[in-house]
Amino acid sequence: xxxxxxxxxxxxxxxxxxxxxxxxxxxxxxxxxxxxxxxxxxxxxxxxxxxxxxxxxxxxxxxxxxxxxxxxxxxxxxxxxxxxxxxxxxxxxxxxxxxxxxxxxxxxxxxxxxxxxxxxxxxxxxxxxxxxxxxxxxxxxxxxxxxxxxxxxxxxxxxxxxxxxxxxxxxxxxxxxxxxxxxxxxxxxx
Amino acid sequence: xxxxxxxxxxxxxxxxxxxxxxxxxxxxxxxxxxxxxxxxxxxxxxxxxxxxxxxxxxxxxxxxxxxxxxxxxxxxxxxxxxxxxxxxxxxxxxxxxxxxxxxxxxxxxxxxxxxxxxxxxxxxxxxxxxxxxxxxxxxxxxxxxxxxxxxxxxxxxxxxxxxxxxxxxxxxxxxxxxxxxxxxxxxxxx
Amino acid sequence: xxxxxxxxxxxxxxxxxxxxxxxxxxxxxxxxxxxxxxxxxxxxxxxxxxxxxxxxxxxxxxxxxxxxxxxxxxxxxxxxxxxxxxxxxxxxxxxxxxxxxxxxxxxxxxxxxxxxxxxxxxxxxxxxxxxxxxxxxxxxxxxxxxxxxxxxxxxxxxxxxxxxxxxxxxxxxxxxxxxxxxxxxxxxxx
Numbered sequence: 001x002x003x004x005x006x007x008x009x010x011x012x013x014x015x016x017x018x019x020x021x022x023x024x025x026x027x028x029x030x031x032x033x034x035x036x037x038x039x040x041x042x043x044x045x046x047x048x049x050x051x052x053x054x055x056x057x058x059x060x061x062x063x064x065x066x067x068x069x070x071x072x073x074x075x076x077x078x079x080x081x082x083x084x085x086x087x088x089x090x091x092x093x094x095x096x097x098x099x100x101x102x103x104x105x106x107x108x109x110x111x112x113x114x115x116x117x118x119x120x121x122x123x124x125x126x127x128x129x130x131x132x133x134x135x136x137x138x139x140x141x142x143x144x145x146x147x148x149x150x151x152x153x154x155x156x157x158x159x160x161x162x163x164x165x166x167x168x169x170x171x172x173x174x175x176x177x178x179x180x181x182x183x184x185x186x187x188x189x190x
Numbered sequence: 191x192x193x194x195x196x197x198x199x200x201x202x203x204x205x206x207x208x209x210x211x212x213x214x215x216x217x218x219x220x221x222x223x224x225x226x227x228x229x230x231x232x233x234x235x236x237x238x239x240x241x242x243x244x245x246x247x248x249x250x251x252x253x254x255x256x257x258x259x260x261x262x263x264x265x266x267x268x269x270x271x272x273x274x275x276x277x278x279x280x281x282x283x284x285x286x287x288x289x290x291x292x293x294x295x296x297x298x299x300x301x302x303x304x305x306x307x308x309x310x311x312x313x314x315x316x317x318x319x320x321x322x323x324x325x326x327x328x329x330x331x332x333x334x335x336x337x338x339x340x341x342x343x344x345x346x347x348x349x350x351x352x353x354x355x356x357x358x359x360x361x362x363x364x365x366x367x368x369x370x371x372x373x374x375x376x377x378x379x380x
Numbered sequence: 381x382x383x384x385x386x387x388x389x390x391x392x393x394x395x396x397x398x399x400x401x402x403x404x405x406x407x408x409x410x411x412x413x414x415x416x417x418x419x420x421x422x423x424x425x426x427x428x429x430x431x432x433x434x435x436x437x438x439x440x441x442x443x444x445x446x447x448x449x450x451x452x453x454x455x456x457x458x459x460x461x462x463x464x465x466x467x468x469x470x471x472x473x474x475x476x477x478x479x480x481x482x483x484x485x486x487x488x489x490x491x492x493x494x495x496x497x498x499x500x501x502x503x504x505x506x507x508x509x510x511x512x513x514x515x516x517x518x519x520x521x522x523x524x525x526x527x528x529x530x531x532x533x534x535x536x537x538x539x540x541x542x543x544x545x546x547x548x549x550x551x552x553x554x555x556x557x558x559x560x561x562x563x564x565x566x567x568x569x570x
Binding site for chain 3: 301306329338
Binding site: 062063064080082109111112116118120139141148150152164187 | 312
């Protein structure tokens with residue numbers, strides 16, 4: 001009798017419920033895309049080792065094509081150079097602001113015709129606001145105004161997170177220093 | 191009284207609704223596994239630098255064990271070699287087809303006893319059909335007919351995607367050229 | 381009339397249903413966090429090449445800052461060294477237990493002031509219990525008792541999985557051998 005009640009007398013109720021039942025999944029998907037569950041803006045500062053700044057340097061070229069000497073390599077946009085880095089991360093664009101963590105990992109240059117890079121690294125955050133890591137991977141065509149890479153995971157406060165980080169070159173001083181702005185938007189939070 | 195109505199007079203309605211409420215999540219999970227939300231087939235072409243082909247080469251060995259010279263290394267299946275690449279990506283197996291993008295990142299050889307590799311790279315796609323990047327990571331035991339690696343994220347048209355890429359060696363010409371076929375199946379789309 | 385029935389006479393039913401409809405998503409999220417869908421404990425064994433142990437070595441330093449000789453590098457905590465590895469994986473802490481797979485990929489040292497590493501690798505498992513790969517990325521501040529890295533994907537039995545791996549240094553014998561314990565907790569299973 002109860003089934004009869006539901007199906008017979010009030011079919012509209014059934015379909016209304018069915019609609020409600022499917023809609024949360026759909027709306028979750030679109031909300032995710034439009035509305036991050038968490039946003040951060042961070043800056044990281046890369047001081048490249050140049051043979052004389054070991055005390056200040058935060059990164060170093062550690063690999064290069066075996067055939068290359070710097071004369072040949074330069075016109076090839078550093079193709080093949082792998083750089084290991086441990087860069088301070090700050091909340092504003094001032095290198096001397098108190099760091100909230102470190103950006104640690106590697107980047108490499110991978111084009112012969114234009115400066116373009118590829119990144120794989122972790123943001124290791126340790127401040128009053130954030131404790132945990134965010135892991136990122138992606139292509140960085142650094143001559144573009146903005147570039148998107150993937151947040152592929154996280155730990156601690158960023159447990160299991162995913163999202164997108166938009167990179168902007170905030171400063172570039174020859175081969176010695178650059179500063180990246182990261183607009184991180186997380187679309188999966190736990 | 192309304193609560194009494196729901197629980198007392200129509201318990202079946204309650205359980206029927208409870209069933210409906212849990213079923214969407216379950217079906218989503220199984221649909222994901224069986225049915226990709228998006229599929230792509232791409233080819234990428236790797237022309238390895240051999241000391242004489244700088245103009246055509248798309249990849250180069252940039253690291254190797256410090257103790258190794260090529261004589262020692264060769265019988266060890268290139269163990270430890272890291273290769274940086276920027277390979278053209280095409281929709282068919284013809285190197286000269288118009289590229290729809292580039293595969294950029296690194297691979298390395300990591301066995302002393304068999305040719306086996308490990309990959310971390312981005313597909314940077316820029317065509318009428320696809321604009322965006324797909325980020326991939328995984329082991330590539332390249333003597334196997336097929337190998338699965340993980341799609342760990344994406345940007346642009348591939349915003350936040352996840353999935354599996356099945357690799358097949360489509361051509362292998364000594365130490366100068368190989369071509370991979372990627373069957374990409376995405377199970378999370380936004 | 382049916383709409384009138386639902387909205388007019390039993391508004392509480394509507395809100396109760398609305399509550400039910402949103403709650404599954406919420407409870408799924410918290411269940412995920414608290415309760416892994418799958419757990420594994422694995423050990424991996426890293427025997428570092430020292431110039432004399434080519435037969436036994438499972439890893440080798442393949443890159444280092446170009447300016448560095450070992451004398452300068454040592455006090456800098458191996459900053460910039462990239463190590464490629466193919467380490468046996470066992471179910472207990474005995475190097476000579478039958479391996480259930482290999483850990484393959486790279487790690488690098490990325491601090492000048494403390495031993496700290498960054499990892500990107502795959503667990504390639506092939507045993508009666510597990511067939512498939514688990515892909516991991518993350519920072520490894522190895523002087524900490526435990527460190528969390530991200531499981532960013534998987535294949536085979538670990539199709540599309542995500543989670544957290546907690547690393548513990550289970551043994552450390554100078555520059556020749558270390559053993560890591562991995563407590564892997566997967567929170568997304570298919």
